[in-house]
Amino acid sequence: MRRNVIKLLEERWKSYRHRFVPWMLLNLRKNERTLRQVADRTKDKPIEDGEVFRTLTRLFTALLRNDWRNQTEQLRLLPAVSQDKYLSTQNNRTGTERADPCTVMLHTVGFCIERRPSSLPSAGTGVFVTGGRVPKGVTVAMYPGTVYQAGEPILIQSIKNPFVFRCIDVILIDGNDKGVSKLVFRSCSGRERFGPFRLSDSSWLTAHPENPLAVGQYVNNCSNVKAANVCYQEFDVPDEFPLELRQYLPNVNYSPDTQRPLRCVVLVSLREIHQGEELFSNYYTIVH
Numbered sequence: 001m002r003r004n005v006i007k008l009l010e011e012r013w014k015s016y017r018h019r020f021v022p023w024m025l026l027n028l029r030k031n032e033r034t035l036r037q038v039a040d041r042t043k044d045k046p047i048e049d050g051e052v053f054r055t056l057t058r059l060f061t062a063l064l065r066n067d068w069r070n071q072t073e074q075l076r077l078l079p080a081v082s083q084d085k086y087l088s089t090q091n092n093r094t095g096t097e098r099a100d101p102c103t104v105m106l107h108t109v110g111f112c113i114e115r116r117p118s119s120l121p122s123a124g125t126g127v128f129v130t131g132g133r134v135p136k137g138v139t140v141a142m143y144p145g146t147v148y149q150a151g152e153p154i155l156i157q158s159i160k161n162p163f164v165f166r167c168i169d170v171i172l173i174d175g176n177d178k179g180v181s182k183l184v185f186r187s188c189s190g191r192e193r194f195g196p197f198r199l200s201d202s203s204w205l206t207a208h209p210e211n212p213l214a215v216g217q218y219v220n221n222c223s224n225v226k227a228a229n230v231c232y233q234e235f236d237v238p239d240e241f242p243l244e245l246r247q248y249l250p251n252v253n254y255s256p257d258t259q260r261p262l263r264c265v266v267l268v269s270l271r272e273i274h275q276g277e278e279l280f281s282n283y284y285t286i287v288h
């Protein structure tokens, strides 16, 4: 009995320690060596950044078109040229009904994903394709959360937190939608606005995200029985990413004066994925 408990605790620790900041710092040198090796192997991204850019802007434009609530105020503050562009996106609208974001996603990219109880026993919540079909090599989900550059204070939030995602360059993304992590995201997100526009989306902290892609933190780890069907890929948001669409980005920098572009992480399909299938990633494959 005691041996079983010790074994269970040992297994829990092994699966969690990679996200526990003091352990990471203690093992930094060893990790850096491994990271360098993995970086060399993963120089080629699964899909081009331009492809991620196109999918995100297409979906976000459709979500904006669907989101009638902010229209008037946002339109008033847009420059004249953008007003024309914005109005042209409204021409196809029928009535003032606002569709569910998942329906918008299904019509725009051909599939939708949602959180459901995992198909694995005792794995909690997972993410499923609930409509349509995901082709191979497309952006399927985003990993939401607060982005911490190396050295920024994440210790308290990282304790007992399985949602801290580590990028190859040791940028960390805290995708926990509860407790201190939630408060930190809300505070950082509330801090940043440009005129009428929010620069990030905090609705992923609720049961009804405005951006339906932003559930990637709930994707479970692959196993011998369930192979990975998605992988992680970094996406640094370029300057030319449209201002009015940034309100759907589910990431925000912890530090207001971060000089680097906003780091997002997307999940990319490794094969065709059908309606009803659960998404699985490999937690130990490091993105580049």
Ligand SMILES: C[S@@+](CC[C@H](N)C(=O)[O-])C[C@H]1O[C@@H](n2cnc3c(N)ncnc32)[C@H](O)[C@@H]1O
Residues within 6 Å of the ligand: 015, 118, 120, 121, 122, 123, 124, 125, 126, 162, 163, 217, 218, 219, 220, 221, 222, 223
């Ligand atoms: C990032 S969370 C994923 C979302 C999680 N399923 C939930 O409901 O909160 C990672 C945690 O999910 C669980 N998990 C992920 N993959 C699993 C698997 N293949 N088998 C069992 N549990 C898993 C573990 O508890 C792990 O610490």
